[in-house]
Amino acid sequence: MHKIKISNLYEDIEKSITQLKKDPSPVLKSRAVVEDALTKNEAFYGINTGFGVLANKRVSEDQLKQLQRNLILSHAVGTGDLIPKEISRLMLQLKIHALGIGYSGISKETFERLIYFEEHDLVPAVPEKGSVGASGDLAPLAHMSLPLLGFGSFWNEDGTDTIPAEEVLKKHNLEPIELQPKDGLSLINGTQLMSSYEAYVLEKTLHLLKVADLLGAMSLEALQGSIKPFDKRIHEIRPHSGQQTVAENVRNLLVESEILESHRNCGKVQDPYSLRCIPQVHGASRDAIAHCVNTAETEINSVTDNPLVFPNGDIISGGNFHGQPLALVLDYAAIALAELASISERRTYLMLEGHDGLPQLLMEETGINSGFMIPQYTAAALVSENKVLCHPASVDSIPTSLGQEDHVSMGSIGALKLLNVLKNVEQVLAIEMFTAAQALDFRKPLKPGKGVEEAHRYIREQIPHAREDHYFKDEINMAVRLLNEFDLISELPLK
The missing domain is CATH 1.20.200.10 (Fumarase/aspartase (Central domain))
Incomplete structure (x- = not known):
């Protein structure tokens, strides 16, 4: 995995994402572990349980995908001004880089859609406030993830306005994706607002x-x-x-x-x-x-x-x-x-x-x-x-x-x-x-x-x-x- 240095920030990010496009094997191997876990009758936090204080509540197999969707929608409660486009882009890129290290278990489909967003400069619009900086930057990362589901908005090309995600997806002939078990948690747990x-x-x-x-x-x-x-x-x-x-x-x-x-x-x-x-x-x-x-x-x-x-x-x-x-x-x-x-x-x-x-x-x-x-x-x-x-x-x-x-x-x-x-x-x-x-x-x-x-x-x-x-x-x-x-x-x- 290509390491990112602050002194060479943007070039290193580009190298990392290029490498992941060529070789996504760390993501695929990590996902295989999650798929195997789903066949077991065990509780895995955030995969087949609720979140936070609801960690002890098991979720039935037929509700696992809805659980991940609900996670994104319920946590997208940010407020305040929008994060500058350049920093929102960094959030997306650093999230891709972190997921690509291969210990998150995100699904191939969701990961590839994030890559598509980055490749086509589709930068989600994210409110700056709502994170307490501990359970991950939950609200900001939920807003970053909303366009995967067809919600939220993207920045326009020059960063002066936003466009509803639904319009942008249609323009690119993309359908909203269905999050797989663990996807939502992998997306919103993390320190990418702070680190970006x-x-x-x-x-x-x-x-x-x-x-x-x-x-x-x-x-x-x-x-x-x-x-x-x-x-x-x-x-x-x-x-x-x-x-x-x-x-x-x-x-x-x-x-x-x-x-x-x-x-x-x-x-x-x-x-x-x-x-x-x-x-x-x-x-x-x-x-x-x-x-x-x-x-x-x-x-x-x-x-x-x-x-x-x-x-x-x-x-x-x-x-x-x-x-x-x-x-x-x-x-x-x-x-x-x-x-x-x-x-x-x-x-x-x-x-x-x-x-x-x-x-x-x-x-x-x-x-x-x-x-x-x-x-x-x-x-x-x-x-x-x-x-x-x-x-x-x-x-x-x-x-x-x-x-x-x-x-x-x-x-x-x-x-x-x-x-x-x-x-x-x-x-x-x-x-x-x-x-x-x-x-x-x-x-x-x-x-x-x-x-x-x-x-x-x-x-x-x-x-x-x-x-x-x-x-x-x-x-x-x-x-x-x-x-x-x-x-x-x-x-x-x-x-």
């Missing part, structure tokens, strides 16, 4: 960590900060991996800096922490994200439904659906991301104060012009909002299923919050980007380090120097787009 949000955010975060180092270096040059706190020797005697990497990144970006040389002997002893402690702060976030990535990769390459079907014929109920491993790192990732924005906003603020030869508010004529004053307000607001969003969801638990499910992870809430934190962080970093670019303009004709100079040139090709007040929102939007582009950092010496 986490994978989506972490894949973007691995890029943003490098961008944050670049922006820190740009601001350092613009503010004529010292290179001394990035001395390799300092970080060798406190050898956190992330800290060392960030310090090296900044040193590499500032190679051949004329700005550094111009103030090397200026007599300033220390810079504010938002400059001096970039390696320590960015580095701590890097190390936290590395832990989160490790957990996410373990999770998305795991089997998280229940009961689990083993090759020797054992069908065992367990708790792999419990989202606690994800819930903790979803909260941790949000905190690590938020700190990148927190220190970024402080650097933006420093550049507006008018120190070291920079004009106050980064415009030569103020009074009639507010300059870069108000974008910093926005950054401050978003940083403050992140402080609220970073309250951990994982410390909460509310019993469900009449007490049978008496401890839950609330990881789904952490997942939704994490995406909001990411969006806020992107905006804050974007504001630092075009603020630092503006400040660097005032250092001419002195040149910054080669890496900073190259990034500054790339930004200036899209965002011009501001000489008077105008509609800054367009520039913030452009900066958000630029910071997410690989081309911004592709030629820079960044790890």
Whole structure:
């Protein structure tokens, strides 16, 4: 089975599904175990029993298919806004990947229909709220599964609207399928809502960590900060991996800096922490994200439904659906991301104060012009909002299923919050980007380090120097787009 890595998320998913199309034998072997179990006069949870608190109630053989259908319909009670199409697609893909590992016992027909949906970009529309992150992401995954039965809806091609599943199935000459015993449970037990949000955010975060180092270096040059706190020797005697990497990144970006040389002997002893402690702060976030990535990769390459079907014929109920491993790192990732924005906003603020030869508010004529004053307000607001969003969801638990499910992870809430934190962080970093670019303009004709100079040139090709007040929102939007582009950092010496 092809393993999925966050750093190569979308390519690895494609490889996994392609492999399963060619060789679905793990699915078929697992299903054979379920078929054999159905011939025995034994109780198997969710296959011939009720669910949750109803696990002790046997279901007759002639009702087993209805049991699975009822499971999907009864659990599709999600609410709130729809999950973004890209993340819903990830949910579907990660569910296929998990089922394909071969311990879920799903039927060939149901599995092939999921493959068909993915192959033709038929992405189910899923409400974002309703999971407590423990018995699997039940409600979201039930909504993901509704189109199999002809219910629910799919996203349209550009992700701006939804289309009833019944219409889409007819267009593709497909009939709703009849779920087989165990199918419904295999579909809705699992952590795919939590893991899809986490994978989506972490894949973007691995890029943003490098961008944050670049922006820190740009601001350092613009503010004529010292290179001394990035001395390799300092970080060798406190050898956190992330800290060392960030310090090296900044040193590499500032190679051949004329700005550094111009103030090397200026007599300033220390810079504010938002400059001096970039390696320590960015580095701590890097190390936290590395832990989160490790957990996410373990999770998305795991089997998280229940009961689990083993090759020797054992069908065992367990708790792999419990989202606690994800819930903790979803909260941790949000905190690590938020700190990148927190220190970024402080650097933006420093550049507006008018120190070291920079004009106050980064415009030569103020009074009639507010300059870069108000974008910093926005950054401050978003940083403050992140402080609220970073309250951990994982410390909460509310019993469900009449007490049978008496401890839950609330990881789904952490997942939704994490995406909001990411969006806020992107905006804050974007504001630092075009603020630092503006400040660097005032250092001419002195040149910054080669890496900073190259990034500054790339930004200036899209965002011009501001000489008077105008509609800054367009520039913030452009900066958000630029910071997410690989081309911004592709030629820079960044790890």
